[in-house]
Each structure stands twice: as C-alpha cells, then as structure tokens.
Amino acid sequence: MAPLPFGSVELIWGWIWTALLVVSLMTADLSRVCRADLWILGSTVVILLFTCALAVFQIWPGVGAGFADPEWDVARNLAGLTLPDRLSVTASVPWVAFGPCLLFALMLVRAYLIATDEVAARSLLKATAYAGFAYAVYGIAAQLLAPTRLLWRTKEYYLSFATGTFVNRNTAAAFWGCCAVLFLGQLLARSSDTWFAKRSFRHVRHSPVDHPAVLCAGLLACLTAVGMTGSRAGVVLTLLSLAFLTNLHLMQYRDQLKRYWLVSGTVTVAAIMAFFVIGGIASSRVGMFGLGDPRRLEVYRTSLEMLRGHELFGWGLGNFEAAFPAFRAADLGSQGIWDKAHSTPLEILVSAGIPLTILVCGLVVLFFGRMVFGSFARRRDNYMPATGAAVFLLGALHSCVDFSVQVTGFAVLFAAIAGCGLAQSISTQQRPPRQFTTS
Numbered sequence: 001m002a003p004l005p006f007g008s009v010e011l012i013w014g015w016i017w018t019a020l021l022v023v024s025l026m027t028a029d030l031s032r033v034c035r036a037d038l039w040i041l042g043s044t045v046v047i048l049l050f051t052c053a054l055a056v057f058q059i060w061p062g063v064g065a066g067f068a069d070p071e072w073d074v075a076r077n078l079a080g081l082t083l084p085d086r087l088s089v090t091a092s093v094p095w096v097a098f099g100p101c102l103l104f105a106l107m108l109v110r111a112y113l114i115a116t117d118e119v120a121a122r123s124l125l126k127a128t129a130y131a132g133f134a135y136a137v138y139g140i141a142a143q144l145l146a147p148t149r150l151l152w153r154t155k156e157y158y159l160s161f162a163t164g165t166f167v168n169r170n171t172a173a174a175f176w177g178c179c180a181v182l183f184l185g186q187l188l189a190r191s192s193d194t195w196f197a198k199r200s201f202r203h204v205r206h207s208p209v210d211h212p213a214v215l216c217a218g219l220l221a222c223l224t225a226v227g228m229t230g231s232r233a234g235v236v237l238t239l240l241s242l243a244f245l246t247n248l249h250l251m252q253y254r255d256q257l258k259r260y261w262l263v264s265g266t267v268t269v270a271a272i273m274a275f276f277v278i279g280g281i282a283s284s285r286v287g288m289f290g291l292g293d294p295r296r297l298e299v300y301r302t303s304l305e306m307l308r309g310h311e312l313f314g315w316g317l318g319n320f321e322a323a324f325p326a327f328r329a330a331d332l333g334s335q336g337i338w339d340k341a342h343s344t345p346l347e348i349l350v351s352a353g354i355p356l357t358i359l360v361c362g363l364v365v366l367f368f369g370r371m372v373f374g375s376f377a378r379r380r381d382n383y384m385p386a387t388g389a390a391v392f393l394l395g396a397l398h399s400c401v402d403f404s405v406q407v408t409g410f411a412v413l414f415a416a417i418a419g420c421g422l423a424q425s426i427s428t429q430q431r432p433p434r435q436f437t438t439s
Contacts, residue, residue, distance in 0.1 A: 003135055003175060006151065007166040007409035014099050014408050025113075027240040034433045040422050041109060043366065047359050048105045051317075054356060055098040060314045088316030089323050097318025097351075100408060111419030116431060118381050121424050125182055125384060132179025133218040136225035139164030139172065143228055162228035167410060171236020173226050173406040176414060178391045180222035181241050185387030187215045188216050233401050237394050245390035248375055252382060259367065275283045287366040291332040296334055296342050296401075302327050303341050303350050314353040323350070344399040344406055367422060368392050376424020381424060388421010430439060 002008045061084035071089050089092050115121035143162040148155050151165060158169045166172040190212055210216065226238050276404060306315065306327050315323040321339040327369060341347035349357045369393060374385035386416070395414040399405040 002412035003165050003409035004151075006153075006164070006249050007171060007333045007407045008412070009167065009407060009409070011096070014103055015410060017408065018099065018103045018106060019105070020109055024047045025106065028110065028113045029117075030113065031414075033113070034426065034431045035428055036117070036425070036426045037112070037162070039105075040206050040367070040370065041112065043363055044105055044108060048101065048246065050359065051352070051356060054313065054352060055190055058094040058313060059086055059091060060373050061086060061428050068246070074252065079161055083333040087313055089319050090316060090336060093319055093322065094317035094351075095106055097118070100406065100411065101317075103408065104405075104411050107415035108419040108422075111416040112423045114424035115384075115420040116425065118384075118428060121384055121420050122381070124416070124420050125210040125387065126186070126209070128413065129179055129182035129186065129218060132176060132182065133221055133414070135164050136176050136179065136221045139176070140221070140228060149371055159301055162225055166224065166407070168407070170231045170234055170398075171404045171407045171410050173229040173231035173238070174395060174398045174402075175410050176222045176225040176229075177234055177238030177394055177398075178228065178410075178417060181387060181390045182396065182417070183215050183219035183222060184242055185383050185390070187212060187219065188208065188246065188386075189383040190215070191253075202379060233398055237398050240397075241390045241394040244393055245386055246374070248389065249383065252376060252386075278342045283325055289415045296304055298329055298331050300325075300343060300346060301342075302329055303346050306350050307354075310353065312353045314349070314351045314356075316354050317351050319351055320347050332376060339404045340406065344403055347403070347406075364396055368396070368419060371418075371421045371425050378427055381428075384424035388417055388424070391417045392421065 002013070005013055008014065008017065106186065111124065135381055142164065147159055148157075150163065155163075157167070161169045163169045163172045164176070166175065174391065191208065226234055231431075247311045275338065301319075302324070306323060320341055324338055324341075331340070341350060347358065348360060370390060371385045371389035375382045375389060376403070379384065393412065395405055395410075395418075404410045
C-alpha cells in the first residue's frame with residue numbers, strides 16, 4: 001500500500017505505516033532466529049540508536065557555544081526573543097526526520113524476521129513482485145488514458161512521463177526497476193529447476209502465477225513502465241541490476257556452463273541493447289543532456305562546502321532545505337527548489353556529519369556483501385539473496401544520484417526486499433528446525 005497515496009510522502013502516512021509495523025513486530029515469530037542473525041539485526045539497531053541520540057543532541061536546548069549554530073544568535077538579535085542555543089539550525093526538524101529512519105529500520109527487521117522461513121520468504125518476494133506489477137499496469141494505463149491526472153489530483157509535473165502513484169518519475173523508475181528484478185529472479189529460479197537439474201535438491205510445487213509466461217509478462221510490464229518514466233538513471237541502473245543478477249546467477253552454475261564467459265558477455269550486451277529499445281525516451285535524453293546534470297553537480301559541490309565547520313554533527317537531520325539557501329550558488333539561477341541534495345549519502349553527510357555517514361556506508365557494504373556471499377553459500381533458494389543483492393545495488397546506486405530512498409513509498413519496498421535477501425543469505429542448516437503443529 002505504501003506507494004499508493006502519492007508515494008506516502010506526507011507525514012501522516014509515515015506514522016500509519018510505522019504504527020502498523022510496530023503492531024506486526026509484536027506478533028513476530030522468533031522461533032527460527034539464530035546467532036548469525038544478530039550481526040545484521042544488531043548492527044541495524046545500533047545505528048538506529050546512534051541516529052536517535054544524534055537527533056536528540058542536535059535539538060537539545062542550551063548546547064555549548066562551541067557547538068551551537070550561529071543562526072540562533074542572529075534570530076535572537078533580529079526577533080528580540082529568548083531562544084536557547086541548539087546545534088541544529090531548526091528546533092524540531094531533526095526529531096521529525098528521525099521518523100523515516102525508524103520506519104525503514106522497522107520494515108527491514110520485520111521483513112527479515114518473516115524471511116527467516118524460506119517458504120514465507122518466497123511468498124514475500126512473490127507478493128511484492130505482483131504488487132509492483134499492479135502499480136506498473138496502473139502507471140502505464142494512467143499515462144496513456146489520463147496523463148494529466150495523478151490519482152484523484154491534477155498532475156502538475158512530468159506530464160509527458162509515467163509516474164504511477166508517485167509524484168517524482170525518478171522514484172517511480174527505481175520502484176518499477178526493483179519489481180522487474182524480482183520477476184527476473186523468479187524466472188532464473190525456474191530456469192535452474194529446468195536447465196540445472198543436477199543442482200536441484202528438492203522439488204518445489206509451483207502455482208499458476210509462477211508460470212514462466214506470467215513471470216515474463218510481469219517483467220515486461222515493469223520494464224515498460226520504467227522506460228515510460230524517461231528517467232536516465234532509472235533505466236540505466238535497472239538494466240545494470242538485471243545484468244548483475246543474471247551474471248550472479250550464472251556464476252553459481254559456471255561448472256556446468258562450458259562457455260560461461262560467452263554467455264555472461266551476451267547478457268551484458270543484451271542489457272545495453274535493451275537500454276536503447278526499452279528506454280527510448282531516456283536514451284534520447286542521454287543523447288541530448290548526457291548522463292550528468294550540471295545543476296545537480298553544482299548542488300553537490302555546494303553541499304560539500306556546507307560541511308565545513310559541521311563535520312562532526314552536521315546541520316541537523318532533515319535540515320538541508322533550511323540550510324542550503326544561504327549557500328546557494330548564483331549559477332543555479334532562480335528556478336528550482338532544492339529541498340534535497342539529490343544524493344542521499346551526501347545529504348546524510350551534510351545533515352548528520354562524517355561519523356554517522358561512515359557508519360551508514362559501512363552498514364550498506366556489510367548488507368551488500370552479506371547477500372552476495374549468501375547467494376554462493378546457499379545450496380538452494382540462492383536466488384533470493386541474489387535478488388536482494390541486485391535490488392540493493394539498484395536502490396543504493398540510484399540514491400547516490402537522487403533521493404529515491406528518502407521517499408517512503410520506495411523505502412518500504414527497498415527495505416522489505418533487503419530484509420528478505422539478508423535473512424535468506426544465511427543457510428537454513430544454521431537455523432532451528434521449522435515447528436509443525438498437528439490438529
């Protein structure tokens with residue numbers, strides 16, 4: 001449901017999803033949690049607590065003069081009010097900005113606990129994929145039949161591009177790209193059962209929705225929706241993630257592929273050709289504007305300048321919009337509202353400082369490495385950590401050049417798939433046996 005109300009960008013939806021996840025976590029089954037899970041769950045909780053402590057410290061009144069933002073002194077002189085010093089440039093935004101961080105962590109942990117059972121993990125990925133398929137079909141139909149409407153509102157931006165239930169086309173492209181990866185992962189799993197029977201350790205009963213034709217239809221719909229967004233980064237990173245997943249899957253069977261490198265190269269070339277076929281609008285924009293955006297690059301340069309003097313604690317979580325205008329370069333002109341840095345790692349650096357950024361980046365590397373390693377270590381169901389790694393690659397890279405993971409509608413999907421991939425990167429043999437009930 002998260003992408004439905006305009007990408008859940010309004011604060012009320014974040015509260016609703018957080019409340020539902022808290023209730024869901026209270027009913028979580030912990031019977032299959034093992035010691036290996038503590039590295040993932042523990043590190044997530046530690047960084048979440050560190051972020052919470054930083055947000056409290058940033059808005060704490062009466063902080064020492066050496067840490068206080070000088071803007072508070074300017075406000076006292078201009079308004080004649082008695083205002084305490086704070087490290088943050090605003091009084092409450094960091095605490096509000098902590099909410100999406102909490103929601104992301106709750107979603108990741110809840111999906112992780114569900115996916116400790118391989119049957120539930122398969123169901124979770126399947127349900128997520130077909131939800132994305134439904135949103136893709138809606139996005140395509142809405143753009144063809146009612147291009148000026150965004151759900152029940154008038155569409156103000158990106159009239160020539162599909163956005164589905166999102167306001168921003170780039171976020172929509174990342175969302176549908178992740179769903180395309182999910183469908184490809186299931187297709188590769190079916191191919192393993194057919195072409196690599198020697199590696200098949202058990203027979204899995206498939207339902208009609210697992211039929212290759214149905215999965216191909218879902219993959220095609222999601223790819224079509226991605227292409228209709230016209231997002232350069234969205235199309236390129238989607239095809240990169242699809243090629244990465246395919247090659248990662250083929251590497252697991254390289255002992256049975258006499259010409260593995262030829263097949264791998266063919267997949268990569270096919271992804272490049274698909275970029276020009278499926279991403280026609282995006283490829284034309286690449287030809288016109290290139291892969292870079294001069295205005296965005298200027299914002300990145302300015303953001304690094306903002307860090308000077310705020311290296312340890314930043315300007316305050318969520319305070320980029322409040323702090324950036326004082327540093328805005330004349331080269332950006334008067335057009336455009338830069339309420340985000342269009343690079344999540346860079347915005348974390350500006351708003352939270354270097355220490356927290358290093359911790360978050362370290363966690364990202366840990367998660368990605370864990371899923372890639374798990375795709376080779378598992379003897380069966382290894383498509384799930386591989387799929388999680390490909391989706392994680394897409395979301396992480398896209399967030400380096402945009403703010404997709406800062407949009408709740410995408411962040412919920414991204415966290416759910418990452419949590420599932422991380423849980424399934426641990427061998428079933430390390431977990432307690434599944435408990436069966438008899439009636």
